[in-house]
Amino acid sequence: MELTDVDEALLSCQILAIPYPEWFSFLKSDPKPDNIQFLTIPNVIPSEKERSKDFEGFVKAVFTKMEAPVDSILDAVPKPNLILADSFLPWAVSIGERRNIPVASFWPMSLTIFSIVCHHQLLLANGHFEANLTGIVTCRIDMSKKHLNLNIHSNIKI
Template sequence: MHNSGSGGRSGGVCHVVAMPFPGRGHINPMMNLCKILASRRPNEILITFVVTEEWLGFIGADPKPESIRLAAIPNVIPNERHKAANFPAFYEAVMTNMEEPFDRLLDQLEPPPTVIIGCVELRWPIALANRRNIPVAAFWTMSAAFYSMLHHLDVFAQQRHLNVDKDKLDGQVENIPGISSAHLADLRTVLHENDQRVLRLALECISKVPEANYLLLTTVHELEAETIESLKAIYPFPVYPIALPYRI
């Protein structure tokens, strides 16, 4: 495992470990969030941004604040060239192969991590942080409306003891509480255009969020106020909308 960037910091510094899903649409917003955090308290925060060795090669030379350092875990998932050819296999590998090397990396970091920010779609950072008694924020990179739709779909499937199968669920989508008629077409698209293995794993990721300490949504409150307020009513912990620029 490799580290790049600034070295260890003295005690009292908040050490944030950021673990994005290995994809540009997740790494960019996670990095932008980290840059915002670093700019707010540059002398009080250290951020370790974790990627695979392949992604370290892609972004290692990108400009970033001194308080953000990169760390890499081994390439335990299919490379980017093969991801599109078999995305379900890539998604399953991300869910199953990355947790152990990330866990080992946490043991090597100095100072010890203060908080973990993990992509919702990784599934495992929340449980890992809880085992280590480290506060954890679940980070969602798409719209609050899409998150809410998946949340209510997961709850509905669990309550009805249904498998996430498009043929079994499709006839019942009108009856899912929390999903408006305006979103039914979107939900049908999700059910029909996604591989069922991917959908099952995605809903499993959503089901882990209640065990987090925070939910961070990359959205603007004014654009999705009703959805955000409904999510705040669902969870017993803070839900924060964060407006992120594409690049900082």
């Protein structure tokens, strides 16, 4: 297999992944390039196997209990060039701002779900969507600077 320029660039940088222990247990047996390192945070969120029993508690734990352990790990490693985080981890932006590290987010779900979140008003107005997310989720897309700036804001109180 021939490596592309992107492949070579990725192999030349150091990547630190910070999963929680349960996810690390799923990942650790898979082969990985030498430039990827895993450091885990403590088990501060409910197990994947149990989270459906208290999904609200799971979401609250993700939003409120993961930031401090990740921040502590970043105290112990060289300053990264970039934080890449799931879009549903809003605290990653706070960490990046405090540490002057750029943050990029990725959308881990399908484009269909992304579209529903961003266009729920149209779906609701046209009778295509039964859940009314008005006032709960706000999606703003700004293309004015020739790049996509997406802000998803939830008014759910935690």
